[in-house]
Amino acid sequence: MKIDPWIEQNMALVPAAGLLLDLACGRGRHTEFALQQGLSVLAVDRDISSLSAQSPRLETLSYDLEAGSWPFPANFFDGIVVCNYLHRPLMPYLRTSLRAGGVLIYTTFMKGNEAYGKPSNPDYLLRENELRETFGLGFAELRYAHGPVNNPATAVRQSICVRKHADSTIVSP
Numbered sequence: 001m002k003i004d005p006w007i008e009q010n011m012a013l014v015p016a017a018g019l020l021l022d023l024a025c026g027r028g029r030h031t032e033f034a035l036q037q038g039l040s041v042l043a044v045d046r047d048i049s050s051l052s053a054q055s056p057r058l059e060t061l062s063y064d065l066e067a068g069s070w071p072f073p074a075n076f077f078d079g080i081v082v083c084n085y086l087h088r089p090l091m092p093y094l095r096t097s098l099r100a101g102g103v104l105i106y107t108t109f110m111k112g113n114e115a116y117g118k119p120s121n122p123d124y125l126l127r128e129n130e131l132r133e134t135f136g137l138g139f140a141e142l143r144y145a146h147g148p149v150n151n152p153a154t155a156v157r158q159s160i161c162v163r164k165h166a167d168s169t170i171v172s173p
Contacts, residue, residue, distance in 0.1 A: 001027060001028075001029035001032070002029065003029055003030065003033050004029075004030070004083050004084075004107060006083075006105065006107040006145070006157075006159045006161075007030050007033065007081055007083055007105055007107065008033065009143075010103070010105045010142070010143060010161040011030075011033060011034060011037055011039075011079075011081075011105065012037065013103045013105075013142060013161060013163070014034075014037075014039060014078060014079030014102075014103045014105075015078040015079065015101060015102065015103070016038065016039075017038060017039070017040070018039055018040070018077075018078025018079055018102070019039070019040045019041075019042065019076070019077055019078050019079075020034045020039045020040065020041050020042070020077065020078065020079040020080070020081060021041075021042050021044065021072070021076075021077045021079070021080045021081070021097070022034065022041055022042070022043045022044065022081050023044055023065070023080060023081065023082045023085065023090075023094075024044070024045055024065065024082065024083075024084075024085035025043040025044060025045045025048070025051070026045060026050070026084075027050040027051065027052075028043055028048075028050070028051040028052065028053050030081050030083060031043040031051065031053050031058065032052075032053045034079075034081070035053060035055045035057060035058060039057070039078075039079065040057040040058070040059075041053075041055075041057065041058050041059070042059045042060075042061060042077075043058065043059070043060045043061070044060075044061045044063055044065065045062070045063075046062065046063065046064045046065070047062065048060045048061070048062045065087060065090060066087050066089075070090070070093040070097075072093070072097045073097070074096045074097060075096075075097070075098070075099045075100070076097050076099070077097050077098055077099060077102055078098075078099055078101075078102045078103070079098075079102055079103045079104070079105070080094055080097065080098055080102070080103075080104045080105070080106075081105050081106075082094070082104075082105070082106045082107070082108065083106075083107050083108065084107070084108050084109070085108060086108050086109075086123075086124050086125070086126060091134050094106075094135075095134075095135065095138065095139075095164075098164045099164065100164055100165065100166045100167070101163065101164060101166055102163070102164050103142070103161065103162070103163050103164075104135060104139070104160070104161070104162050104164070105160075105161050106131055106135075106159065106160050106161075107157060107158070107159035107160075108126060108157065108158065108159075109124065109125050109126065109155060109156065109157055109158075110125055110126040110127070110128070110130070110146060110156050110157060110158040111125045111126065111127055111128060111156070112125075112147075112148070112156035113125055113155055113156040113157070115156070116153065116154055116155050116156065117155075126158045128146070129146075129158075130158065131144070131158050131159070131160040132144060132160065135160060135162045138164060138165055139162035139163065139164055139165060140162060140163045140165060141160065141161075141162050142161040142162060142163055143159075143160070143161040144159070144160050144161075145157070145158070145159045146158040146159070
């Protein structure tokens, strides 16, 4: 399985030997990559039956993130990876579930992607600078990218990598 280049470029920024949440993990391509990097991983998706990774550092949770309440406590993860998934009600929980010094790596489609195919529904497309606005206060931006990807372009994406400030006082949702 091909690792998303944004995830691959930024995974080393997650604190070593930390606990990583692979949110909406799908088949687990980023779970496997994180395990190879020495991280412990909690892989979460509605259906985890396609996960093939095995490790004593891997926990899995079959959970519908859009139907249930947020299952994780504040300051729980050293890193969070989100790739090709957008459910805006979860954004405040991503902010609070990350430990001080922890790293969020997020990449998904944005407005303009409808010209290239799916997703095309605005509910599943980030607005211009939405990740920066969501993960600005209380976070240090490490990397950011947005716009068409590939040459010739095949998608329009927005990606961010941020570190939560040590003195961050983000209030729980």
